[in-house]
Amino acid sequence: MATEAKTPAPRDLTGTKIGVVTSDKRDKTRAVAVDFQVRHPKYGKYLKRSTVFHVHDEKNESKLGDRVEIANCRPISKTKSWRLIKVVERTAGQLEHKTEIETK
Numbered sequence: 001m002a003t004e005a006k007t008p009a010p011r012d013l014t015g016t017k018i019g020v021v022t023s024d025k026r027d028k029t030r031a032v033a034v035d036f037q038v039r040h041p042k043y044g045k046y047l048k049r050s051t052v053f054h055v056h057d058e059k060n061e062s063k064l065g066d067r068v069e070i071a072n073c074r075p076i077s078k079t080k081s082w083r084l085i086k087v088v089e090r091t092a093g094q095l096e097h098k099t100e101i102e103t104k
Contacts, residue, residue: 016071018088022052024064029080030055032070054080065091 019034032055037046054077055070062068067089075081 013071013085016069016085017053018067018069019053021062021064021066021068024060024062028057028060030057030062030068030084032068032082034070053082055082055084056080057084062087063091063095065095 017034019032021030022033023031032053033050034053035048035050038049039046053070055068056073056076062084066087068087069085070082071085073081073083076083
């Protein structure tokens with residue numbers, strides 16, 4: 001009698017977020033900024049806030065400026081506990097990093 005190995009059902013993705021890649025300099029790691037709004041406790045005005053997540057990108061498929069969907073996962077390194085699900089929207093042109101210091 002042959003026993004068939006049961007494959008675990010894929011987990012539902014809960015807590016996915018959509019953000020913009022702000023850095024693609026490291027291998028298999030992206031910095032993704034996720035924007036959100038929070039209401040001020042006293043004045044009631046909505047304020048724009050942003051959080052930067054370090055995301056694991058196994059195939060290096062996302063580039064600077066792309067909109068990506070990320071999901072929470074087990075810790076991969078000290079700061080990296082998110083993984084790339086898919087690239088939602090690609091950037092039209094090639095963006096450059098702003099690392100030069102202008103001198104006058």
